[in-house]
Amino acid sequence: MNSRRRFLSLTAAGAVASSAWAARRAELRFNEVEARIARRDFRDLTREDLGTPALILDEEIFNRNIRHMAEHSKSVGINVRPHVKIHKCPEVSKRQVALGAIGVCCATIAEAELFSASGIKGVLWTCQPAGRNKIQRTADLAKKDPTFRAVVDDPRTVDLLEEAAAAVNTKVNVVVDCWAGLERHGCPTGEPALALAKKVDQAKHLKFAGVMGYSGAASHTKGWENRRKKSQEHVVPMVATAEMCRKAGLNVEIITGGSTGTYNIDKEFGLTELQAGSFVFMDTAYIKIGNKSGDAMYSDFGTALTVLTTVISRNHRNIASIDAGNKAMLKPTDAVKGRPDVVVKNQGAEYGLLTWTSGPEIGLGDLVEIYPSNLDMSVNVYDRIYVARGEKIVDMWPIMGRAGAPQR
Numbered sequence: 532m533n534s535r536r537r538f539l540s541l542t543a544a545g546a547v548a549s550s551a552w553a554a555r556r557a558e559l560r561f562n563e564v565e566a567r568i569a570r571r572d573f574r575d576l577t578r579e580d581l582g583t584p585a586l587i588l589d590e591e592i593f594n595r596n597i598r599h600m601a602e603h604s605k606s607v608g609i610n611v612r613p614h615v616k617i618h619k620c621p622e623v624s625k626r627q628v629a630l631g632a633i634g635v636c637c638a639t640i641a642e643a644e645l646f647s648a649s650g651i652k653g654v655l656w657t658c659q660p661a662g663r664n665k666i667q668r669t670a671d672l673a674k675k676d677p678t679f680r681a682v683v684d685d686p687r688t689v690d691l692l693e694e695a696a697a698a699v700n701t702k703v704n705v706v707v708d709c710w711a712g713l714e715r716h717g718c719p720t721g722e723p724a725l726a727l728a729k730k731v732d733q734a735k736h737l738k739f740a741g742v743m744g745y746s747g748a749a750s751h752t753k754g755w756e757n758r759r760k761k762s763q764e765h766v767v768p769m770v771a772t773a774e775m776c777r778k779a780g781l782n783v784e785i786i787t788g789g790s791t792g793t794y795n796i797d798k799e800f801g802l803t804e805l806q807a808g809s810f811v812f813m814d815t816a817y818i819k820i821g822n823k824s825g826d827a828m829y830s831d832f833g834t835a836l837t838v839l840t841t842v843i844s845r846n847h848r849n850i851a852s853i854d855a856g857n858k859a860m861l862k863p864t865d866a867v868k869g870r871p872d873v874v875v876k877n878q879g880a881e882y883g884l885l886t887w888t889s890g891p892e893i894g895l896g897d898l899v900e901i902y903p904s905n906l907d908m909s910v911n912v913y914d915r916i917y918v919a920r921g922e923k924i925v926d927m928w929p930i931m932g933r934a935g936a937p938q939r
């Protein structure tokens with residue numbers, strides 16, 4: 532087989548170019564590629580060797596993103612406990628911990644079990660356990676990992692957790708989750724949250740560990756000043772509640788919340804740590820929220836993740852079908868790497884359509900990289916992240932929260 536595929540060049544000009552570097556080496560058969568990846572031999576691998584659709588992470592942009600967050604947190608004096616929900620990949624978190632992250636936040640008990648088992652200390656499960664399965668697993672994880680923390684927003688959960696923790700003779704660290712703008716979770720701030728915190732503190736097998744409030748409404752608010760106002764509105768009552776807890780003699784170890792959009796805002800309002808997650812990869816929706824200096828684009832973090840696809844049909848003028856549809860991304864994308872002029876027109880289950888009016892041709896078999904407009908929904912349909920250093924594929928990180936968990 533000698534049909535060398537071309538890929539959209541990553542140069543500023545965005546011209547379609549053949550990969551001269553790849554052309555210099557012998558082509559590998561698909562099963563040899565798989566065998567090489569299995570033994571972690573990435574020598575000479577390129578995008579052209581991969582099956583598509585596939586997730587590609589630009590190593591340089593990723594490293595820049597995680598370094599920027601680490602440096603910011605050190606310079607302003609706020610901890611980072613990054614959320615894993617967008618990547619479910621312990622390899623990502625290990626690199627953040629190496630740069631000073633104090634743990635991770637998880638959206639599901641399966642993620643919490645996985646990240647704890649992968650050696651990460653300081654796992655915070657940001658969703659209240661409910662139902663026998665999750666309550667028992669919370670107590671079991673607390674027994675295995677004393678650095679694990681769970682959250683509650685309801686006194687009934689406190690009773691059930693106390694019972695489950697007593698049954699396995701352990702103590703669960705519990706953070707009180709306060710309302711911070713989202714209806715989906717959080718106990719009302721002020722007296723109700725204080726009463727809940729006292730109830731946790733009095734439970735024999737629970738340890739009150741602090742207060743949480745996630746202002747998801749602030750995170751994607753456009754314009755930095757608007758975002759700051761929204762964050763202030765949602766975070767200040769939660770931090771005031773933490774202060775009430777302190778005054779009542781409770782030990783508030785952490786005041787946790789925040790997001791990628793508010794990472795350079797929330798220290799001012801009293802959070803002790805940030806739960807930001809998306810900044811590691813960024814998506815095309817997030818970069819439109821605008822930055823502190825007034826630019827429409829949020830340039831603090833770069834878009835590091837793409838979906839690599841192949842052009843699979845090319846019969847109509849300036850229209851190319853690609854092999855990435857809804858099953859490959861779940862939410863429609865809107866941006867093609869290196870070709871801002873190309874529009875992603877619609878997305879069926881298995882197909883996407885690219886259209887353009889001028890500019891270089893996109894031919895049958897060409898490789899095209901598209902940016903996800905939503906990270907969670909895109910990463911969630913893959914088992915692997917391929918790490919790219921320029922043209923080379925230099926690593927593969929399993930998305931273990933997807934494939935490795937027995938139960939979400």
Ligand SMILES: Cc1ncc(COP(=O)(O)O)c(C=O)c1O
Nearest residue numbers: 614657745790791806807808809
């Ligand atoms: C509870 C919680 N904390 C933090 C985050 C991270 O937010 P972002 O990805 O915007 O940084 C999320 C994201 O949905 C979340 O649900």
